[in-house]
């Protein structure tokens with residue numbers, strides 16, 4: 020009888036105070052749902068970062084100029100010659116391709132539409148592969164276009180949409196800073212990682228951009244592609260050696276350029292999202308704890324309110340274990356039902372994207388949150404239950 | 420007293436007091452010793468006896484009954500139930516004694532709120548581990564005995580005071596306990612219902628159960644085989660009206676008549 024009887028008494032006890040039971044369950048529900056949902060949001064953002072790592076290509080290296088502070092001589096800027104030295108070096112087998120990059124900004128005009136793209140990039144065709152930019156329509160510009168400084172451009176998908184809307188941009192002429200460019204191609208959409216839009220870009224041959232905007236001085240970056248993800252370290256060493264030569268730097272501690280690879284950049288960002296996830300999890304855990312305290316509170320009220328009833332039951336010969344079991348069953352039922360509904364709410368909620376992040380549910384968080392909620396119910400319910408069960412019958416009966 | 424059997428209830432120098440120091444209340448004290456200290460109450464009740472406890476309000480009747488029913492523990496003294504010292508029993512054994520040996524009717528009914536009369540009466544059986552079908556059958560039989568079969572589905576707040584009291588009686592006798600302890604079981608009943616309830620109690624006693632009733636009414640006391648009077652926590656008189664072995668006086672009179 021015992022187990023079945025206890026559950027029956029417990030259900031009866033909960034049903035006697037429906038509103039109160041429902042509100043307590045709501046506390047647990049919110050706790051469990053927020054654990055699942057917030058962890059899913061954190062996880063979702065780290066999944067997005069991971070995807071963007073792969074989309075950027077793990078074997079590309081970025082060389083940029085850095086003025087080594089404290090050095091008396093001004094840092095030598097990166098130049099097209101540096102890029103050529105890297106590209107033509109015969110003793111750098113890990114370097115696959117090299118693309119010098121200048122970036123600028125300006126307003127693009129098409130007909131009467133005016134739009135300022137996020138970035139105007141002047142570079143070599145190798146840039147497309149190194150930066151993992153794929154063409155969706157039309158074609159890349161060619162090495163020949165670079166040699167002849169042709170006024171052609173490839174547009175990122177965002178820029179293309181802003182300027183042309185539904186129109187086909189291929190072959191159309193746009194004007195940037197007074198220079199007319201013929202659109203040869205549109206890139207595939209990479210998707211925003213939340214910080215900036217990699218699709219809001221105009222890419223044109225290096226000399227064309229230098230001629231029209233930046234002048235033929237230094238370049239902002241040199242993008243280098245290693246032969247594979249495994250040879251990036253080797254390529255990095257080669258680049259350092261060659262550029263130290265062209266920049267006439269003897270001391271490796273005083274180099275005036277910086278080489279970074281995408282993987283290290285993005286793993287730094289991934290660790291940021293991990294911190295974010297942990298913070299969200301902590302907030303959620305607190306709300307789960309608050310739900311647990313809600314159970315304790317309600318069970319304490321219930322026990323106090325039903326002290327006389329406990330006395331009657333004990334006077335009729337209810338063993339301590341049965342009283343304990345009845346109240347524990349009540350608190351466990353509260354937490355199991357609350358947590359079950361919380362899991363449901365969390366999973367349903369994770370189908371909607373939150374602040375631009377698509378939540379990805381972590382299966383362990385569902386199990387974990389459920390188990391913790393039930394454990395909290397047992398743990399926090401056991402104090403009031405134990406208090407109820409250890410009352411002497413006459414003391415319980417005399418309770419006002 | 421009668422037979423060779425030891426008494427079911429033996430109370431030795433039992434006292435019960437509440438509070439401390441000057442504010443102390445001796446609810447049970449017995450005669451005072453030469454130095455003015457309470458000596459405690461002694462009382463033996465034989466198996467099959469039918470005892471009425473009388474006394475004015477606050478004289479310690481309920482206090483005594485709670486100790487007999489293992490609901491309260493005396494401040495000092497020993498209580499032997501069936502020869503075993505109750506003070507030495509642990510929680511579980513006490514629960515078993517309350518469930519199997521004792522049927523208790525409270526002065527204030529003490530029904531479980533929001534619970535139907537039937538479920539109410541089933542409770543002691545449920546704690547005794549009786550199966551659902553059997554439980555129902557016996558609970559209904561007990562309710563029928565107190566004339567409430569058609570009220571089985573009613574909750575305490577749907578029952579009159581007298582009906583609640585009868586449910587409490589049914590609940591006390593449903594386990595067929597060896598001892599029935601009733602604290603003013605007829606306090607809220609009209610004379611007709613009183614006679615009915617007393618008839619049930621007489622019947623139980625006639626079948627060998629030990630009965631202790633607290634009452635204010637001489638009508639009720641007349642049904643008992645023995646009347647104990649309490650004044651200020653001490654027994655002042657102990658009168659036997661009928662032999663322990665025979666039927667209760669009311670039934671005996673009925674047989675004669």
Ligand SMILES: Nc1ncnc2c1ncn2[C@@H]1O[C@H](COP(=O)(O)OP(=O)(O)OP(=O)(O)O)[C@@H](O)[C@H]1O
Nearest residue numbers: 437438444445446475476477478479480481482483
């Ligand atoms: N928990 C308690 N704390 C303090 N005093 C108590 C307590 N319980 C009972 N008393 C006191 O003990 C005395 C005896 O009480 P008891 O309930 O036994 O009286 P009673 O004879 O049953 O009276 P009644 O006929 O009114 O029911 C009373 O004076 C009462 O005030």
Ligand SMILES: [Mg+2]
Nearest residue numbers: 480481482526
């Ligand atoms: Mg009383």
